[in-house]
Amino acid sequence: MPDNPTGESPAVRLTAVRKSYGDLRAVDEVTFTVQRGEFFGLLGPNGAGKTTLVEIMEGLRQADGGTVEVLGRAPWPRDPELLPRLGVQTQSSAFFVRLTAHEHLRTVAALYGAERDAVARTLTMVGLDEQATTRVEDLSGGQRQRLAIASALVHSPELIFLDEPTAALDPQARRALWQVLRELKRAGRTIVYTTHHLDEAEALCDRVAIVTRGRITALDTPGRLVARGGSSVWLLVPAERLREEDARALPGVSEVTRESDALVLRTEDAGPVLAAVEKVAGLAGVRTRTASLEDVYLQLTGQE
Numbered sequence: 077m078p079d080n081p082t083g084e085s086p087a088v089r090l091t092a093v094r095k096s097y098g099d100l101r102a103v104d105e106v107t108f109t110v111q112r113g114e115f116f117g118l119l120g121p122n123g124a125g126k127t128t129l130v131e132i133m134e135g136l137r138q139a140d141g142g143t144v145e146v147l148g149r150a151p152w153p154r155d156p157e158l159l160p161r162l163g164v165q166t167q168s169s170a171f172f173v174r175l176t177a178h179e180h181l182r183t184v185a186a187l188y189g190a191e192r193d194a195v196a197r198t199l200t201m202v203g204l205d206e207q208a209t210t211r212v213e214d215l216s217g218g219q220r221q222r223l224a225i226a227s228a229l230v231h232s233p234e235l236i237f238l239d240e241p242t243a244a245l246d247p248q249a250r251r252a253l254w255q256v257l258r259e260l261k262r263a264g265r266t267i268v269y270t271t272h273h274l275d276e277a278e279a280l281c282d283r284v285a286i287v288t289r290g291r292i293t294a295l296d297t298p299g300r301l302v303a304r305g306g307s308s309v310w311l312l313v314p315a316e317r318l319r320e321e322d323a324r325a326l327p328g329v330s331e332v333t334r335e336s337d338a339l340v341l342r343t344e345d346a347g348p349v350l351a352a353v354e355k356v357a358g359l360a361g362v363r364t365r366t367a368s369l370e371d372v373y374l375q376l377t378g379q380e
């Protein structure tokens with residue numbers, strides 16, 4: 077993405093950022109820029125360094141080296157002018173537990189000097205209208221998570237950090253949150269989004285950085301990352317209709333694996349292989365699958 081033509085500083089600019097815990101290099105020479113208005117995903121296995129990196133951007137942790145610029149300012153040491161412009165949801169968000177959801181959010185809103193009607197609006201946005209008068213300790217895990225997200229959004233920050241925000245959400249709540257996030261993006265907000273859900277990154281993010289052992293091993297649009305995975309197509313044939321050795325003998329099939337009740341035939345040229353499968357097994361129940369971000373992710377992080 078080109079630099080902003082107006083000369084406005086990017087949302088985040090990291091240059092050669094490092095952070096070690098003892099001998100462990102949690103963040104190792106990380107350089108990237110997040111443009112304003114961008115939906116930027118951070119993906120990587122457990123312990124890859126994503127949270128450390130996000131905490132450095134949020135000003136919660138000091139980097140050992142490199143430069144960190146957030147909305148044109150240094151987040152460390154704590155910058156009181158910067159804080160209200162950031163929205164932060166972490167995996168261990170804190171709550172005022174004696175309060176109801178509405179009271180909690182009103183307190184957060186007051187701390188940030190948010191508009192009066194922002195509390196009700198934000199509760200509606202995250203689907204917590206019915207829980208407005210429920211005490212925080214009586215909320216379910218998913219409802220608490222939604223309240224944590226609301227707490228990061230209530231003051232309309234320019235730059236929003238969400239660390240695995242859908243981890244405890246049921247599928248409906250997850251999709252509803254996607255909708256909220258898409259609307260925030262449409263409204264011009266910048267979102268830095270950590271997730272373990274590859275489908276989520278593919279559906280939401282403009283660009284995705286894959287973090288492996290503290291380093292950025294890939295950074296691109298989901299589409300271009302998927303294209304890197306090559307042009308393989310996988311044909312899933314019901315296992316009872318084709319023997320594994322017959323599948324291997326088909327011209328153009330490069331690999332055959334088993335996946336529950338299907339044989340999975342990998343090929344670079346699906347047309348002739350489909351024709352051959354039709355001859356020996358028929359096409360009823362045969363499905364095809366192209367490369368996904370998950371395939372590329374697994375290749376890059378060595379988790380295959």
Ligand SMILES: Nc1ncnc2c1ncn2[C@@H]1O[C@H](COP(=O)(O)OP(=O)(O)OP(=O)(O)O)[C@@H](O)[C@H]1O
Nearest residue numbers: 097098100102120121122123124125126127128129
């Ligand atoms: N305060 C700390 N002290 C010592 N080591 C730490 C500390 N915080 C994190 N680490 C280590 O640094 C590495 C990176 O951790 P980090 O939490 O940043 O990874 P992550 O990518 O966010 O992982 P996850 O997906 O599991 O949340 C891990 O090996 C972790 O054990």
